[in-house]
Amino acid sequence: MNKKRSILVSLLLISILMITGCSQGKTEEIFPSRDINGIIQWGAGGGTDIISRSLTPHVEAQLGKTIVLQNMTGATGAIAAQYVYGQPADGYTLLYGAENPQLYEVMEISELSYDDFEPIIVIGRETAVVVTTESSGIDSLDQLLDNASDSPGTIKLGTTGPGGLPYVVAALFNAVDKAEFNQIPFDGDGPVVTALLGGHVDVTVTKLSAVKELASAGEVKILGSISEEPITGYEEIPAITSTRPEYSKYLPWGPFYGVYAKKDTSPEIIEILKNAYLKGFQNGEFQEFLSESAITPMGISGDEARDFLENWKKVSSWLLYDAGGAKISPEEIGIERVNP
Known part of the structure; x- marks a missing residue:
């Protein structure tokens, strides 16, 4: 009887392990199971729109799904940022944005910044x-x-x-x-x-x-x-x-472009998206577009991207404040001064 019980317990443990293993691999196997929404925070025909629509077809080829791009304008891009932030953290709604969210706090436009998102890729910077x-x-x-x-x-x-x-x-x-x-x-x-x-x-x-x-x-x-x-x-x-x-x-100072998911999106989904966007970024046709447009390629994500975004926010917030264009001092909201 004890032997039978031991066998049953062993089988049960094996089943649990198999189910757990399937669960852990399920996200990677299934995502994306449907089309993804890409929200562009500026209007049609602008720099962010052009670079977004140039990169996305190469990413779709990697994911095997359509990324439906939509321009959502208003409030210096804050309406689009707020919309994406308000969606589930499931990787199916991405923000295609420029540098502007890093200045929302000193401009009192929004409490959001790229601290509230996961950088899938910072594509490049421009003059x-x-x-x-x-x-x-x-x-x-x-x-x-x-x-x-x-x-x-x-x-x-x-x-x-x-x-x-x-x-x-x-x-x-x-x-x-x-x-x-x-x-x-x-x-x-x-x-x-x-x-x-x-x-x-x-x-x-x-x-x-x-x-x-x-x-x-x-x-x-x-x-x-x-x-x-x-x-x-x-x-x-x-x-x-x-x-x-x-x-x-x-100087030097300038705008940049990137793609972001809502913070707390699962690491497995973030990794899938990062790999797809990086491969799309590396596509020869897209690299030629960057060169012709005088956009400096970056192609960074993870900690490297977060460090870049944080440093840009510090430099630019103080630059704007010193130039008389910010509503509040960066010091008031804990943004330390750094040299450009």
């Missing part, structure tokens, strides 16, 4: 450029800044809202040159550029990837880059420090 049209009559970055300083508020600057790229760069212009603009907000790079082409604004600040084709076609004019050196491959675009070296203390 901001100042853009206008022939009809504006503005021929150089020096002329723009001189005019905005001599006649405050007369030049219409298209922005993506408080904390967006044009807003931050305008704060820099004001800190260094006392330049003031009439800022007109839109829901992303795409709508801003459309407004620029329509003559509704005089100038904007965006990423090169969002306007390089328009610049090649002669529809927009790039006045300069917010960098210490010219952009590789686009040396004809003057760096702002070439005539205004006083901007050097704020």
Whole structure:
């Protein structure tokens, strides 16, 4: 009888172990069992939208499922971030975002930041450029800044809202040159550029990837880059420090792109997504796109990505505060000062 009981107990233990093993492997075997939603925090046609739609087909090929991309605009990307944060932590709703959430706290836009998400991949970083049209009559970055300083508020600057790229760069212009603009907000790079082409604004600040084709076609004019050196491959675009070296203390600085899942998503799902996005990132066609768009490839995730995001938040929060563009001091919310 004891022998029979021993056999039964052994069989029971084996069954439990087999079931447990299946459970542990179940996530990896099943995910993704359906399509994934990719929420882009900016409008169609902007830098974040363009890079998201360029990368995603290569990731879909790895996952074997469709990633349904949706533009969700508003509040400098905070509406999209809040939406993704409000979904289950199951890997089926991902945030395609730019740098903006790292400034939400000092701008009092939202309590969220990328601390509340798991970085699947930080794709790359880019240099901001100042853009206008022939009809504006503005021929150089020096002329723009001189005019905005001599006649405050007369030049219409298209922005993506408080904390967006044009807003931050305008704060820099004001800190260094006392330049003031009439800022007109839109829901992303795409709508801003459309407004620029329509003559509704005089100038904007965006990423090169969002306007390089328009610049090649002669529809927009790039006045300069917010960098210490010219952009590789686009040396004809003057760096702002070439005539205004006083901007050097704020540089290097610039926007970046990434894909994020809600924090507390299971490690197994995060690993599947990280591997798929990394392989998509490494695709030759996508790497060629990055090169042509003058986007510096990064392809980082995990601790490396978290360190990058945290350092960017510290540097940029203080940069924005020192330039007069932040509502509260980073010190008040525990963001320590670091040198750029």
